[in-house]
Amino acid sequence: MIRDNSDVLLSVSGLTAEVEETPILKGMNLEVKAGEIHAIMGPNGSGKSTFSKVLAGHSDYSVTGGRVEFQGQDLLELEAEERARSGVFLAFQYPLEIPGVSNLDFLRVAYNARRQQQGLEELDAFDFDELVREKLDVVKMDPSFLTRSVNEGFSGGEKKRNEILQMALLEPTLAILDETDSGLDIDALKIVANGVNQLANEDNAIILITHYQRLLDYIVPDYVHVMEKGRIIRTGDKDLAHELEARGYDWVLQDAAETVEV
Amino acid sequence: MAIQVSDSGASNTSAPKRVDRREALQKLLEGRMSLDTASTNHDALNPFSTIRDRAASEVRSLSLPSTRDEEWRFFDFSPLLEQEFQTVANQDLGVTKTDLESFDLPEARGCTLVFVNGHYASHLSTADELPDGLVVTNLADPNFLAAKPTALSGYFDKQEGLESTFTTLNTASFADAAVIWVSQNVVTAVPIHLLFVTAPSAATPGQKGLAVSPRCLVVAEHNSVITLVEDHVAIGDGTYFTNSVTEVWAEENAQVKHVRLQRDRPDAIHIGKTAVSQAKASHYTCHAISLGAKLSRHNLEVFQGGEETDTTLNGLTVIAEQQLADTHSLIAYNKPYGSSSQVHKCIVDDKAHAIFNGKVNVPQAAQMTNASQLNRNLLLSARGRVDTKPQLEIVADNVKCTHGATVSQLEADEVFYLQSRGIDATQAQDLLVYAFAAEILQQIPVESLRRTLSRRVETLTQSKSNP
Numbered sequence: 001m002i003r004d005n006s007d008v009l010l011s012v013s014g015l016t017a018e019v020e021e022t023p024i025l026k027g028m029n030l031e032v033k034a035g036e037i038h039a040i041m042g043p044n045g046s047g048k049s050t051f052s053k054v055l056a057g058h059s060d061y062s063v064t065g066g067r068v069e070f071q072g073q074d075l076l077e078l079e080a081e082e083r084a085r086s087g088v089f090l091a092f093q094y095p096l097e098i099p100g101v102s103n104l105d106f107l108r109v110a111y112n113a114r115r116q117q118q119g120l121e122e123l124d125a126f127d128f129d130e131l132v133r134e135k136l137d138v139v140k141m142d143p144s145f146l147t148r149s150v151n152e153g154f155s156g157g158e159k160k161r162n163e164i165l166q167m168a169l170l171e172p173t174l175a176i177l178d179e180t181d182s183g184l185d186i187d188a189l190k191i192v193a194n195g196v197n198q199l200a201n202e203d204n205a206i207i208l209i210t211h212y213q214r215l216l217d218y219i220v221p222d223y224v225h226v227m228e229k230g231r232i233i234r235t236g237d238k239d240l241a242h243e244l245e246a247r248g249y250d251w252v253l254q255d256a257a258e259t260v261e262v
Numbered sequence: 263m264a265i266q267v268s269d270s271g272a273s274n275t276s277a278p279k280r281v282d283r284r285e286a287l288q289k290l291l292e293g294r295m296s297l298d299t300a301s302t303n304h305d306a307l308n309p310f311s312t313i314r315d316r317a318a319s320e321v322r323s324l325s326l327p328s329t330r331d332e333e334w335r336f337f338d339f340s341p342l343l344e345q346e347f348q349t350v351a352n353q354d355l356g357v358t359k360t361d362l363e364s365f366d367l368p369e370a371r372g373c374t375l376v377f378v379n380g381h382y383a384s385h386l387s388t389a390d391e392l393p394d395g396l397v398v399t400n401l402a403d404p405n406f407l408a409a410k411p412t413a414l415s416g417y418f419d420k421q422e423g424l425e426s427t428f429t430t431l432n433t434a435s436f437a438d439a440a441v442i443w444v445s446q447n448v449v450t451a452v453p454i455h456l457l458f459v460t461a462p463s464a465a466t467p468g469q470k471g472l473a474v475s476p477r478c479l480v481v482a483e484h485n486s487v488i489t490l491v492e493d494h495v496a497i498g499d500g501t502y503f504t505n506s507v508t509e510v511w512a513e514e515n516a517q518v519k520h521v522r523l524q525r526d527r528p529d530a531i532h533i534g535k536t537a538v539s540q541a542k543a544s545h546y547t548c549h550a551i552s553l554g555a556k557l558s559r560h561n562l563e564v565f566q567g568g569e570e571t572d573t574t575l576n577g578l579t580v581i582a583e584q585q586l587a588d589t590h591s592l593i594a595y596n597k598p599y600g601s602s603s604q605v606h607k608c609i610v611d612d613k614a615h616a617i618f619n620g621k622v623n624v625p626q627a628a629q630m631t632n633a634s635q636l637n638r639n640l641l642l643s644a645r646g647r648v649d650t651k652p653q654l655e656i657v658a659d660n661v662k663c664t665h666g667a668t669v670s671q672l673e674a675d676e677v678f679y680l681q682s683r684g685i686d687a688t689q690a691q692d693l694l695v696y697a698f699a700a701e702i703l704q705q706i707p708v709e710s711l712r713r714t715l716s717r718r719v720e721t722l723t724q725s726k727s728n729p
Contacts, residue, residue, distance in 0.1 A: 056678075056682050057678075057681070057682070058674075059674060059678065060674055060678075079686070080681035080682055081683075081684050081685055081687065081690075084681065084683055085684045089682075090682050095679070096675060098676070099697060100699070100700030100701045100704065101693060101696075101697045101700070106683075109683075109685055109693075110683035110684050110685060113683070113684030113685060117684070149697075170683070170684070
């Protein structure tokens with residue numbers, strides 16, 4: 001929801017980044033305010049996923065220029081775990097399997113790390129168990145998932161739901177969902193989208209990275225951005241997503257090229 | 263698929279260092295106690311003197327294997343060549359139950375046999391609350407041989423593959439043996455703890471290291487179910503050489519769960535043999551955990567002798583510093599419809615060196631075999647070393663056999679995933695290393711041991727994972 005007087009949560013300006021000396025991001029600019037939902041779309045290789053990993057602090061990506069402020073703080077100075085504890089959350093496109101670590105233990109460690117940062121008391125196993133069972137409902141997950149190893153043997157849909165469960169527990173200020181819709185059938189997509197909608201409120205913000213307009217039928221964005229060659233080349237409202245779905249990306253790319261020439 | 267035949271010991275008689283290796287082995291043989299002094303109860307041991315003497319005369323014609331032998335290619339024999347070792351008589355070393363408290367398994371209380379330096383320690387053992395049909399005792403127990411006259415004629419030292427050099431040396435040197443005998447149709451819920459304690463400092467004379475030859479015989483008659491924990495530990499400091507042999511007989515439809523735990527002191531040399539014979543429709547599971555010793559070797563050999571036989575081998579090696587740990591396994595199929603599943607994992611830090619060689623032998627007769635083998639290695643340092651060799655020898659044409667071996671470091675993506683949930687990098691690495699091990703540890707069928715080992719492995723690997 002766009003409101004004029006809401007706080008700026010994320011401000012990205014002139015961000016450039018590379019992976020293994022190949023420049024990927026070439027001047028990203030983006031401002032996200034509290035309460036807003038942004039969708040970032042664009043063809044393969046345009047830098048969408050890189051952008052999400054740079055925001056979350058993956059060490060394989062090195063920032064070569066520009067600024068990222070999160071709630072007025074220099075985000076790029078923080079380690080990945082500090083960003084997470086400060087309220088930045090990345091839902092992975094391919095959540096990793098961690099055999100040998102129970103989902104419940106993993107969620108509790110993550111949850112308590114965030115609590116500690118907020119100056120709150122950590123929850124013991126018993127209290128946490130109660131809390132997590134409440135949150136399971138957000139993504140319609142079976143309690144048996146808690147005792148299994150993190151993501152091990154989970155289907156694609158179950159892994160994505162597990163990501164949203166983590167989001168529900170960590171209550172991030174900024175959630176970045178990296179192709180959370182990919183590989184989901186329509187039922188799973190509805191569950192995931194419904195979960196995200198329950199978690200969105202006027203104090204937090206969500207960045208959806210997606211290839212498909214389909215997800216945006218269920219999570220309605222306030223802004224739709226198109227990325228190409230490491231930059232945002234066009235910004236519109238939810239209708240832009242429909243237009244992209246109908247016409248593809250070529251016309252946007254062409255428009256952008258002409259704009260540059262002028 | 264290439265078929266490899268190798269025989270150990272005898273094949274290297276023409277090697278240039280023959281004299282040294284021969285002498286070294288003969289010295290190890292000389293270091294054994296004569297039966298008269300090995301036990302205070304030498305009458306009871308008389309039945310074994312023939313067995314020991316026969317093995318001793320075999321050893322006299324053998325040499326220590328060398329790294330020229332394919333089976334021992336990566337092994338480091340120097341600690342065995344540099345020092346002399348001596349077995350010791352059964353003496354009161356003042357070992358008390360308190361000394362062994364940290365090795366206690368609550369589940370096996372009332373069902374624990376303790377051997378100190380190869381000798382049965384009755385005052386430390388408790389095997390008095392056994393269900394009918396379960397015998398847990400030492401081989402020198404005269405009542406046992408009276409009750410099970412076939413133990414020596416049909417089982418003891420009767421396994422296939424027992425002829426290798428170190429096994430023969432054990433047979434020539436053993437002072438006593440642990441015996442577990444479960445009668446047909448007897449299902450035991452309580453695990454049996456066989457605790458082999460080495461106490462080097464108190465026992466060893468002069469500059470010599472202590473030699474110990476632990477021995478086990480496990481017979482599970484048909485339809486029986488049993489869980490045993492074979493546990494090699496030490497108290498006090500000092501160099502010692504453990505050369506152990508365990509024979510397991512799983513008769514028709516028997517289920518044997520076997521935890522083999524090597525948590526020796528850092529100065530130890532440990533060479534161990536586990537030889538298993540499985541009859542039709544039997545299930546054998548081995549959880550082999552190697553944590554200690556500067557130099558260790560586990561030879562694990564399973565012979566499937568009947569149809570629909572099932573074997574599960576789980577292995578975990580956690581080593582650091584200059585440790586070398588070598589696992590050589592063999593699953594020899596012989597009949598149709600057999601299956602096996604093997605997962606062996608190694609965590610290698612510092613300059614440690616892990617070796618895995620996994621043979622699976624599927625002859626023509628073993629049609630419809632279903633065998634899987636996986637060896638995964640986690641290298642935590644740039645100087646660690648792993649040698650892995652799956653060795654599938656398949657003749658039968660209608661079988662399903664898979665194998666895989668991986669050597670890797672921690673994945674940056676995995677660490678990042680945990681970091682992105684607020685877990686710091688060091689903790690994330692520790693968690694991932696632990697999780698790598700936990701996959702094996704979680705399958706250990708004794709809860710207290712599972713917890714103890716989890717903590718131990720956590721301590722061994724924690725924040726050592728930092729570059």
